[in-house]
Amino acid sequence: MRSIPADLAHTQQEWQATYRQLAAAPGTALRRRLIRLSSQVLFHPHWQGDGTAARAALFASGRGGGR
Numbered sequence: 930m931r932s933i934p935a936d937l938a939h940t941q942q943e944w945q946a947t948y949r950q951l952a953a954a955p956g957t958a959l960r961r962r963l964i965r966l967s968s969q970v971l972f973h974p975h976w977q978g979d980g981t982a983a984r985a986a987l988f989a990s991g992r993g994g995g996r
Contacts (some may be wrong), residue, residue: 937973
């Protein structure tokens, strides 16, 4: 499996931070930011040719940071 690019890992960390903020204080701006970050993660060029295992590794790598 290829290593996760730094920009993709950073976007995933932003996604998780935004998700926590949205859970604490719902708002339209945070929802829109979460949707934008979700699309950046989902459609990142890194996923071309990789399966769901790489996505699971990215999600797991981001869980520990920022808590």
